[in-house]
Amino acid sequence: MVIGARPVIGAGDEIRSVDPRTGEPLEPGYRTASAEQADHACRLAREAATTYRTTAPEQRAAFLDRVADLLDEERDALVERAHAETALPLARLTGEAGRTSGQLRLFAAELRAGVWQGARVDRALPDRRPLPRADIRQRRTAVGPVVVFGASNFPLAFSTAGGDTASALAAGCPVIVKAHQAHLGTAELVARVVSRAAAETGMPAGVFSQLVGSGTELGSRLVRDPRVRAVGFTGSRSGGLAIAAAAAARPVPIPVYAEMSSINPVLLLPAALKARGAELGAAFAGSLTLGAGQFCTNPGLVLAVDGPGLDAFATAAAESVAADPGATMLTPGIARHYAAGGDALAGRQGVEETGRGGRSDSAACGRARLLTVDGARFTEDPALQTEVFGATSLIVRCADLDELTAALHVLEGQLTATVHADDADLPLAGRLLPLLEELAGRVLFNGWPTGVEVGHAMVHGGPFPATTDPRSTSVGTLAIERFLRPVAYQDVPDALLPEELRDANPLGVWRRLDGVPSRAPLTDDR
C-alpha cells in the first residue's frame, strides 16, 4: 500500500489476486489496511488538501506529466503484471497503458489551457443607482480529498492512476485509492509511480495514498470519513448504490460519482437494416465479444423492427458469436456472475437463446450469448433490462416502430444509445433523437459504443442507473468539474485574489468579463 506517498505494509489480513485462467492465487500477498491506517491516509490527505489545492495549475500539470512519463517507462512491467492478473490480452493492455498516460497528459494540458477554472469577473459599478455594485469575481476550486475505487475491467485506465484519479488530482484534490482486489500487483506498481512522481515534483505527502481492503469494510470506512469530500467509483450497481447510500447518510453528505450499470441500446433503423443487415450483425458481434464483453459500454440490447433485414442481422450475429472461442473473464467470480446473469435473463418468459459462443477451459470462462425477445414482452418485463456484465446481448424484435418507441420509453438511463441509419432513415432518426438524448449520456450514429474516446467532448456518464450523477462524465476533460466548486470573491484586494482572477490575468485564463468570454487583462477603459 501507499500512505502519504510512502510504501506501507497493511496491518490486516493478507489477500491475493487470482490468476483468472487457473483460479490459483498470485504472489505476493497484500495485507489489508487497518482502521488506523485508513484514518492515517485520510488525515494526511486532509493535511495536504489546502496546500495542494493552492498549487499553481502548472505545478499540478508537471506532476501529472511526470506520472505519465513514469508510467510509459514502466509500461512493460505494468502490462505484464496486469496480464497475469486480468487475462486481458497484451495488446489491449498496451493500448490501455497508452490511454492512461495520454489521459494524464490531457489533464495536464487542460490545466494549462485555463478554461477549467470557470473564471468570471463582474466589475464594480460604483455609480449604479439605487445601489452601487461591488466587484465580484468567481472561480472554481478543489472540493478536498477524493476517494477513488479501482475498477476491475480497466486495471490501468479506470484504476490507481485512471480517469477519476487524474481528474481529481488535476482539480487539486488529494486522492485515496482503494485498490481493486482483482489486480493488486498492478495497483502497487502504479501507486509506486504516482508516489515517485509526487515526490519528484514537490507535492505534499498526503496528495496520494492507496489502500488494500474490501469494499464493504475499507471502502465504506473511507466513504464515511468526515475528511473525504467526494467519491469516484466504477463498478456494479449494487456496489455503487451502497456507496451512494453511505455517502448520503453521512452527517455531511458528499457527492458520489458512481458509474454503474448500462445495457447500451443499439437501434437498427429500417433502411440501414435492409441495406446491410448481415454486415451489421457481424460488426455487432465483434463489439459484443471484444474483451469478453467486459465494457461498461458493451452493446447489451438491440432494438429493431422485425423483418428480413433483422433476420439477416440476427443470423450473421449468431454465426459470429458461434465462432467466438470463449474468453477468460477478469475473475472467476465475474465469470460466475456472468453465467448466472445470462441464465436468469434466458429464463425470463418469452426469451429465446439464439446464439452461443464457445467455451474455453479457463477457470473464468465467459461464453458469448445471444438472446431474443419480442418488443411487447420486453416493454412489459423490467427484468429484461438487467445488465449482464460480459458478452451477452438481447435482441428485441419489434412488430413496428410504435412498439420500438414504446420499448425506448421504458428504458432506464444509459451510458450510450447507438443508431444505425442510412440516409432514408434520417427523418425517423431525427424524431427519435430527443428520446435518446434523454436516455443516454452519449448518442452515436453508425458505430459501436465500445471504445470511449478520451477528449474534450466525450461524455461517459448518463441518467440513473448508468451513473448516480448524470450532470457529469468520468472520461474526458469535463470530468474535472466533478471535483470543483465555485467560490465568489467580493471586493477582495487584487493581491489576495487567486491568480486567475487578478486584474492582470497573469495565467492568461479564459474568463467571462461582465459575461463575455475573454482572455484579456482587466483595464479601466469601460
Next chain:
Amino acid sequence: MVIGARPVIGAGDEIRSVDPRTGEPLEPGYRTASAEQADHACRLAREAATTYRTTAPEQRAAFLDRVADLLDEERDALVERAHAETALPLARLTGEAGRTSGQLRLFAAELRAGVWQGARVDRALPDRRPLPRADIRQRRTAVGPVVVFGASNFPLAFSTAGGDTASALAAGCPVIVKAHQAHLGTAELVARVVSRAAAETGMPAGVFSQLVGSGTELGSRLVRDPRVRAVGFTGSRSGGLAIAAAAAARPVPIPVYAEMSSINPVLLLPAALKARGAELGAAFAGSLTLGAGQFCTNPGLVLAVDGPGLDAFATAAAESVAADPGATMLTPGIARHYAAGGDALAGRQGVEETGRGGRSDSAACGRARLLTVDGARFTEDPALQTEVFGATSLIVRCADLDELTAALHVLEGQLTATVHADDADLPLAGRLLPLLEELAGRVLFNGWPTGVEVGHAMVHGGPFPATTDPRSTSVGTLAIERFLRPVAYQDVPDALLPEELRDANPLGVWRRLDGVPSRAPLTDDR
C-alpha cells in the same frame, strides 16, 4: 393554483396566509392540491418536457422577458399583497420586485449569450493511428421537470418566479412550484403572470404549474414523483434535509439544491478594528437588523481578538441594536422560532446577552439580540453554531489569533465569510483566505454579507449545511447549470445535431473547438 398554465381550484382543505402584524387570517382561502392534482401537474410537466427542452434559446428568452414585463406591469398589486402577507416594508418589496424581473431578464440575456450550453467540438481525425478518432460533440441540455419550493423570506425573488424558477425555465425544464403558505396571494398573482406569459409566447401547457399544500404532504409527494428530475429549495435545515433524504431514497435518486443554514461569520482583523471599531459596530448592527434579520446571509457570528477595538465595536453594536424598535417577522411561527432559538443560544454555558432591541406590538415581533462568548468556549460547543433565523448574532471574543483560527476550523459550511481588514491586516487576511474559501461560497472584504448581487460571478451557495450541493449557486447565471446535464454526440449527421453543435454555428455560441474557446463556424482548414 395553476396546473398546466391554467387556473385551478384545489380539491383539498382550505388554508390561508396570515397577517403577521395581527395574526389574523387573510382572505381569500386557498384549497390545497389533491394527490390527483399533483399527479396531473407532474404528468403535464413530463409531457411538456421534451418540447420545452428543445425550444430555441431565443424562444425561452422571449418567454422569460415576457414574464419580467408582466411582473413590472403588476408590480403595485404584487407589492401591496406581499406587504399584507409578509409585513416586509414596501420599499424593500418594490426593490425585490425589480430584482425579480431583472433576474428573469438576466437569464434571458444568458440564453442569448450562448455560453451556458457548454458546447464542445472534437473534430474527427480519420487518419489517426492506431485508430481513427470519431467526430464527437458535446452540449448541455435540460434534465427535465423541476420542483421549486417557494421561500418565506423572499416572496418574489426566491418564490414563484424567483431564481430557482428562472434558472430552471431558462435551462429548458418545466417547473412545478409549491407555493409557500406564508404568501399564497402573492404566489397566485405571480403564477397568473407566468401562465399568461407562457400562453402568449406559445410555450407548452405543462411548462408551469403552482400547487398549494403542506411541505410534508404535497412537497414530499412532488419530490418522490418519478417524473420530477431535480428540486430547488430555500428554507430551513430540517426542511432541506427532509427533502434531500426523500430524493436520495427514490428508486431513481435526483439532485436537490437546498439552500438551508448559514451563520455567515464576520472576521474583524486587528488593524481594522483598531482604526474603526465603533464605526464597524454600527454598520454591523445595520446589516444584522435589516429586514428583521430574515436573510440567509445575515451576519450571525462575529469573530475577533479581544481588546479595546472589539470593545468599541461591541458597544457601538449594542447601542445600535438597543435603538432598533423591533420588527414584524414574516409569520408568527417564525417569530416564535426566532425567540426560542435565541433563548436556547443565550442559555448555553458561557454565553452572555450584551445587546437587546426593542419590542413592537406586532403578533410576530422579532427583537434584535446580541450575545457574546469567548473563543475557547465557542470552539468547544457546536450548538453555538445553530442558526437563529432573524436579528440575533453571537460575538466571539478570542484571546488571540490562534484561538480565532481554531474557531474558524470548527465552523460548518457557510454561504458567506466576511473579512474587515485594513492595509496592515492584508498579510494576515492572505493567510486566512484559504480557510475561508473552503468554508464558504462567497468571501467578501470590507462589506456586509446581506445584499446578494444578481450577476454572472455571484455564488449564493456553499458547503453543507449552507446547501446540500456546494457545486452550485442559487443566485446568478451559473445557477442554470444545476438543471443541465451534458450529452455527447458521436458522428451524428450535421442536420440532426442541436443547432449549437452544427458546423455553421448558426446561434453563434461559444464552443471549445478541439479544446479552444471560439465562436467561429467549423471549416476544414486544419
